[in-house]
Amino acid sequence: MIDGELSRRDQLVRAAFALVAEAGLEGLRLRRVAAEVGIDQSTLHHHVATKAALVAAVAEHAAGLLATTAPPAHLPPAAALRAHLDALADLVARRPELFTVTAELDLRARRDPSVRAVVERQEAGWRAVLTGLFTALGEADPAARTELVIAAVKGVRLVPDLAPLVLAQLGATDRTG
Amino acid sequence: MIDGELSRRDQLVRAAFALVAEAGLEGLRLRRVAAEVGIDQSTLHHHVATKAALVAAVAEHAAGLLATTAPPAHLPPAAALRAHLDALADLVARRPELFTVTAELDLRARRDPSVRAVVERQEAGWRAVLTGLFTALGEADPAARTELVIAAVKGVRLVPDLAPLVLAQLGATDRTG
Amino acid sequence: MIDGELSRRDQLVRAAFALVAEAGLEGLRLRRVAAEVGIDQSTLHHHVATKAALVAAVAEHAAGLLATTAPPAHLPPAAALRAHLDALADLVARRPELFTVTAELDLRARRDPSVRAVVERQEAGWRAVLTGLFTALGEADPAARTELVIAAVKGVRLVPDLAPLVLAQLGATDRTG
Amino acid sequence: MIDGELSRRDQLVRAAFALVAEAGLEGLRLRRVAAEVGIDQSTLHHHVATKAALVAAVAEHAAGLLATTAPPAHLPPAAALRAHLDALADLVARRPELFTVTAELDLRARRDPSVRAVVERQEAGWRAVLTGLFTALGEADPAARTELVIAAVKGVRLVPDLAPLVLAQLGATDRTG
DNA sequence: TATGAATGAGATTTCATTCAT
DNA sequence: TATGAATGAAATCTCATTCAT
Numbered sequence: 001m002i003d004g005e006l007s008r009r010d011q012l013v014r015a016a017f018a019l020v021a022e023a024g025l026e027g028l029r030l031r032r033v034a035a036e037v038g039i040d041q042s043t044l045h046h047h048v049a050t051k052a053a054l055v056a057a058v059a060e061h062a063a064g065l066l067a068t069t070a071p072p073a074h075l076p077p078a079a080a081l082r083a084h085l086d087a088l089a090d091l092v093a094r095r096p097e098l099f100t101v102t103a104e105l106d107l108r109a110r111r112d113p114s115v116r117a118v119v120e121r122q123e124a125g126w127r128a129v130l131t132g133l134f135t136a137l138g139e140a141d142p143a144a145r146t147e148l149v150i151a152a153v154k155g156v157r158l159v160p161d162l163a164p165l166v167l168a169q170l171g172a173t174d175r176t177g
Numbered sequence: 178m179i180d181g182e183l184s185r186r187d188q189l190v191r192a193a194f195a196l197v198a199e200a201g202l203e204g205l206r207l208r209r210v211a212a213e214v215g216i217d218q219s220t221l222h223h224h225v226a227t228k229a230a231l232v233a234a235v236a237e238h239a240a241g242l243l244a245t246t247a248p249p250a251h252l253p254p255a256a257a258l259r260a261h262l263d264a265l266a267d268l269v270a271r272r273p274e275l276f277t278v279t280a281e282l283d284l285r286a287r288r289d290p291s292v293r294a295v296v297e298r299q300e301a302g303w304r305a306v307l308t309g310l311f312t313a314l315g316e317a318d319p320a321a322r323t324e325l326v327i328a329a330v331k332g333v334r335l336v337p338d339l340a341p342l343v344l345a346q347l348g349a350t351d352r353t354g
Numbered sequence: 355m356i357d358g359e360l361s362r363r364d365q366l367v368r369a370a371f372a373l374v375a376e377a378g379l380e381g382l383r384l385r386r387v388a389a390e391v392g393i394d395q396s397t398l399h400h401h402v403a404t405k406a407a408l409v410a411a412v413a414e415h416a417a418g419l420l421a422t423t424a425p426p427a428h429l430p431p432a433a434a435l436r437a438h439l440d441a442l443a444d445l446v447a448r449r450p451e452l453f454t455v456t457a458e459l460d461l462r463a464r465r466d467p468s469v470r471a472v473v474e475r476q477e478a479g480w481r482a483v484l485t486g487l488f489t490a491l492g493e494a495d496p497a498a499r500t501e502l503v504i505a506a507v508k509g510v511r512l513v514p515d516l517a518p519l520v521l522a523q524l525g526a527t528d529r530t531g
Numbered sequence: 532m533i534d535g536e537l538s539r540r541d542q543l544v545r546a547a548f549a550l551v552a553e554a555g556l557e558g559l560r561l562r563r564v565a566a567e568v569g570i571d572q573s574t575l576h577h578h579v580a581t582k583a584a585l586v587a588a589v590a591e592h593a594a595g596l597l598a599t600t601a602p603p604a605h606l607p608p609a610a611a612l613r614a615h616l617d618a619l620a621d622l623v624a625r626r627p628e629l630f631t632v633t634a635e636l637d638l639r640a641r642r643d644p645s646v647r648a649v650v651e652r653q654e655a656g657w658r659a660v661l662t663g664l665f666t667a668l669g670e671a672d673p674a675a676r677t678e679l680v681i682a683a684v685k686g687v688r689l690v691p692d693l694a695p696l697v698l699a700q701l702g703a704t705d706r707t708g
Numbered sequence: 709t710a711t712g713a714a715t716g717a718g719a720t721t722t723c724a725t726t727c728a729t
Numbered sequence: 730t731a732t733g734a735a736t737g738a739a740a741t742c743t744c745a746t747t748c749a750t
Contacts, residue, residue, distance in 0.1 A: 026203040151332030380557040505686030
């Protein structure tokens with residue numbers, strides 16, 4: 001799907017996404033979003049009712065992008081985990097802004113219920129996948145391993161250069177010896 | 178030094194800190210900060226020149242609180258690492274807002290040089306401590322272990338309940354066997 | 355074009371002009387300008403980006419009014435000079451505020467480059483006209499005569515009643531005999 | 532009288548005078564005046580009750596400086612006129628700021644009665660001197676000549692470089708031939 | 709005489725949103 | 730779907746002035 005075929009709404013969401021990556025949610029200005037798409041600021045409201053709705057849409061967009069790292073269902077657990085972590089590393093490298101935006105959204109989710117809903121749904125899915133994998137791998141404490149992975153990924157979000165170094169340590173089966 | 182003896186400036190910084198924890202940096206309002214301390218909003222500028230300066234002062238305050246988790250110098254490395262992680266877990270449990278504020282500041286640091294300066298200085302110190310410990314412990318890749326700890330801590334910042342679970346996995350000497 | 359048909363921007367500029375005449379540039383308040391036109395103060399910014407831009411527009415407006423005193427091109431020099439001075443005297447009598455505003459702008463021009471640009475352009479045009487006339491009249495030192503006229507006009511700006519007395523002395527061809 | 536012997540009040544008045552020359556009456560800030568003298572802004576109020584009083588004092592100071600151009604009483608009229616114009620030219624060259632300040636005060640006088648009182652008194656004196664001289668010189672219309680001189684001087688105030696050119700034309704006895 | 713703290717009034721500007729066209 | 734004009738609420742910051750010390 002090329003850019004020209006995107007709906008106005010999608011264009012707006014992507015423009016907002018880019019703006020959040022650049023200036024933060026705090027720096028998000030509807031005027032600029034509209035300008036980026038080439039429409040008037042008041043026209044924007046025909047496509048997105050309110051600023052909060054736009055932010056929620058940005059959250060949905062981000063969740064969609066993150067979902068692409070889910071491992072294929074048919075793979076054996078060890079390979080699936082490896083595939084997932086590789087996909088994450090790849091995504092961090094190719095689209096670092098996505099993770100900046102995610103960090104912004106995590107903070108916003110604390111105060112905005114509609115953002116929280118999206119963020120929590122995405123995270124629940126991720127958590128389920130990881131727990132499933134670690135359980136299949138026979139890990140002693142799959143939940144703990146899961147949280148470590150999630151925390152580590154979230155923690156390197158703003159420093160993409162360090163992501164490979166950190167992610168490489170998460171695939172190892174044994175944690176204590 | 179009890180609260181009543183704090184300088185007005187310190188009172189303001191702490192009030193701002195609390196407000197950031199509650200409403201985010203985005204929701205920080207000088208009016209409310211002043212009101213919380215019981216002075217006029219114009220008087221606030223008598224003590225803190227500008228909002229940016231206040232935010233920087235909040236960052237300093239946060240850095241100071243985090244510094245209390247540094248392990249005592251005389252401890253052997255294994256105990257020092259344990260002490261540090263325990264102190265972190267303790268701080269997360271007792272003062273979860275500190276970590277919320279830290280997450281806010283990490284994002285702000287991307288755009289505000291004076292906040293960035295404080296945040297980077299704090300993080301550099303932390304990194305040095307961890308790398309020293311892991312080196313002393315004979316870890317194969319002390320830098321990698323350091324980044325994993327930092328990332329994991331940052332990643333659980335907003336979910337204090339999960340902190341023990343995650344932190345418990347970071348002290349283990351062996352990662353791969 | 356009657357007042358009711360003026361663009362909002364023009365209405366605002368004229369209201370600002372009147373306010374400067376009354377209270378000085380120092381006393382110019384956007385709130386009052388907007389109120390005078392009957393719109394909200396925030397709407398004013400929809401038409402004029404910034405206060406400085408409004409002041410610059412006022413300067414343009416003043417320059418336009420002053421330009422009406424330029425003598426018709428076809429007149430012989432003596433008549434042209436007389437016509438110009440008469441037009442000036444007439445303008446001083448009919449629109450004394452214009453000259454008050456001009457005096458304000460001359461001072462502001464020292465500090466505001468965009469006002470300076472307008473003021474200097476207007477003055478350069480005036481100077482060129484006068485020098486042309488005095489040269490055509492065979493004056494010994496056209497530049498000197500020009501500056502005397504300009505200075506004298508500027509000097510009586512704030513005392514319209516004295517303008518005729520002063521202007522009457524500027525048309526005389528011979529200055530020293 | 533050297534600077535160190537000036538009263539605090541005089542120091543403040545001179546500092547204010549300099550600041551008006553630099554930033555205009557509009558840009559006059561008590562804080563800066565106090566800082567320039569090396570005292571606290573609130574201490575300033577022990578010496579000058581109010582900002583308006585300080586401005587009036589600046590006007591007095593300016594009037595005092597202008598008074599130095601009055602011609603010695605004993606000179607014959609022609610020489611006295613020449614002496615006065617020379618003194619003016621000299622003052623413009625040596626202390627151009629004085630004339631900037633004067634221009635500011637003329638505008639302020641329109642709105643501030645206490646400034647107006649000072650300015651009018653000074654101007655009345657000047658007018659009396661000039662009219663006396665032109666009368667003694669047997670001018671046909673001494674009042675008119677007086678106003679031309681006053682206007683011309685006021686008109687070149689902001690362009691000291693042109694002052695000699697303009698002033699030179701004001702001493703000539705004959706105006707029409 | 710000097711100061712630091714406090715005040716209150718006010719000013720410009722920004723921004724999301726609405727409405728009529 | 731699109732727009733330009735308008736709004737109202739709010740926010741930061743400035744500044745002269747006052748008061749207690």
